[in-house]
Amino acid sequence: MYTHAFSFRLTGLGILAALLSQSAFADFIKDSSVTLTARNFYLDRDYKGETPYAAAREWAQGFIVKANSGFTDGPVGFGLDMTGLLGLKLDSSPDRTGTQLLAYNPVTREARDEYSELGLALKGKVSKTRVSLGTQFPALPVINASPARLLPQSFRGAYLISDDIDRLTVHAGRMDRVNLRDSTDYQPMAVASPNGRFRPGATSERFDFYGGDYRWTDSLTVRLIHAELQDIYRQDFFGVLHTLPFGAGKVRSDIRVFNSREDGQAKAGNVDNLNIGGMFSYLWGGHSVGIGYMRQSGDTAFPYIAGGEPVVLSDGTMSADFVNPRERTWALRYDYDFAASGIPGLTGMVRYLHGDNIDLPALGGSNLSESSKDLELAYVIQSGPAKGLAFRVREAFYRNQQGAASTFRSDNETRINVDYTLKVW
Template identity: 45%
Template sequence: MHRSPFARSLLLATGGLAAAGPAAADFLSDGKGTLEPRNFYFNRDFRQDGAPQAKAEEWAQGFLLRLESGYTEGTIGVGVDALGLLGVKLDSGAGRSGSGLLKRDRETGEAQDEYGELGMTAKLRASKSTLKVGTLQPKLPSVLANDSRLLPQTFQGVHLNSRELDGLNLDAGRLRRVNQRDSSNYEEMTLTILGAKNISIRSGTSSDHFDFAGLSYQWSDRLTTAYHYGVLDGFYRQHSLNLVHLWPLAEGHALKTDLRYSDSSHDGSSNVDNRAFGAMFTYSLGAHTLGAGYQAMRGDTGFAYINGTDAALVNFVQIGDFANKDETSWQLRYDYDFAALGLPGLSFMTRYLSGDGIDLGAGRPEGKEWERDTDIGYVVQSGPLKNLGIRWRNATVRSSHFGNDLDENRLILSYSLALW
């Protein structure tokens, strides 16, 4: 493959491992680089009485640069990745910040003009096992890095992935610091206490490491099972089980079953005590997809997860997680792929969720909530604008006796450009 001098310079700059000789050939030839400009408009109107602000409304431009080397030759291959992130304010103002798009001044709370970070990751590969040290974006049931705003959440730590046996996938590692999606600082971790989870933590405490381990096994093309364990030191321990089964019913018809169970307990500085069960059933019929979900929280608290991350729950959606103390929730979802009508790249999704039975404490009525989401996206399939994507996300949330009532719109323009 032809490689420009600029492309070679970028790869060399990520670690200087491309010394002359055959050992560096794969390091260069297997590398790749992508640039993703991301334009994001966010508007959230707060509808409840006594809201701290009328709305959060911001517009920003982001740039995500990803450089990935290949591996040097030999029994143990060496490589390095780089992640460059930059967020630029286009519009914000007094009383409208706090959307999660932009970094805020610690004293005034107003959005800063720009922010960013540079992350480096060293990696080693032996056989079918890979060890990464440095900047990480884990996507595991125990810890799901969040990428729902202008720039993604990142972690610093070490992650080992092994696929030595066919069908068996092993993960283990330790995270030491987190950089939230609207921040440029790496900090110690804590757990989310939003909503009515009844989770309490010792004032001023945080954790300097999160340990995780897990395995998944693909029994066949139709069945996969998994077990994952995570412990946020000083806060909680969590065991998670997952089963995914795909049942082809006929030509163009299939039923997917996704079952999840988690058991969480406290680890010193919190009162976490939760059992979470979730089930999602998805029926596909050509371009149409129908889904139905059920989720139940039991124990003295709601579901525990690292602050700022996504939660591996079937009813974790655009705004809510439906993971409050004693909450039972259900979901109905519909998707349509317009490729069936000759419009590839155009997709539509809508869903409705309702939760009740939320324990708000002695003397208070049970809490209830519902959320309605709509998502319409289009990605240009060919021509000069190929890979240009536009997405509109709309959400409405209402609750009784707790939480925020809000209407939200997000408009996202993104483009993926391969540098080599």
């Protein structure tokens, strides 16, 4: 695995040197950018009730360097993207690891003092079509490189994005490995299986996806995507984003439908899920008030790639995913941008989710419930020497009726982030 990655990196550097030895690389340099992000992350899960661990609590410092070139001149342009990641332990203990902030020894549960990695991606461009080969950070409903910890999740593979057709953005790709948020090496992909939802140990080395976004009007976008985690599951996604002026503000609709079933050899067992969700919000001034509903139909929970979160109605919740078999989830959300009150850079959010009708016989029954109360306050300094320095505090109070063996256990969770991004080039 390491030999293959090293060979790929040498190949990438060789191609880069060949490109720069030519005369047609003006845009390669001119359109290049280098940024350094420093991220300080504290995560504290204080578990309640019967639990094998009293807490998951760690503090870490991360650094993310992104160096993206432009493209060489000519009808076919070439370039190179590099991503460097470094995580440093500030505080941890074997009795409270498992936050996914830090890599740790699974036997001793001792967190590593540091972990790092380098990702490379060769890229090409023809007209408005771009192809990339190497380290990828997709952000799609069917495959999402989770940014929710100290360092982001990444994938290895090929990714094409095309804007050659007016109002249509086409996405297509194939991934063969995933690099988890607290890991430094690539590994085969698996379906997430909290609460023992699917057969353990099943992995795949091929995830294919294709589809697109069509901007029907400036206020209406329709999205269709098909995906397959080979021999585990296949999934079709349909989404609608729509805004409609109404009174002093506007109504925003976000509808997401996922239809999932097993694929090929069905290594993870039966997959049968229809996830239908919608969030409807009214925005005026600095206010946003939303109500949402999501329902799981079929015999199983919602499948998604292990190591991240599902991009569904509950996206952004901290202690659970709300996609258990048969589950029905209601959501209420309020956001406020304090710029409307003369404090630019300060934002706040309050959210409540309640799921019921959960079918988990091995963990307590067939009509279980769960709920989460989430609060968030964030501030970004707007001017002066510290311009761009961002502070974010999140609190979640999660409760469920599931047994002590549940992956998601009742807890009070705190996350504190201090982020700063410096543009080097």
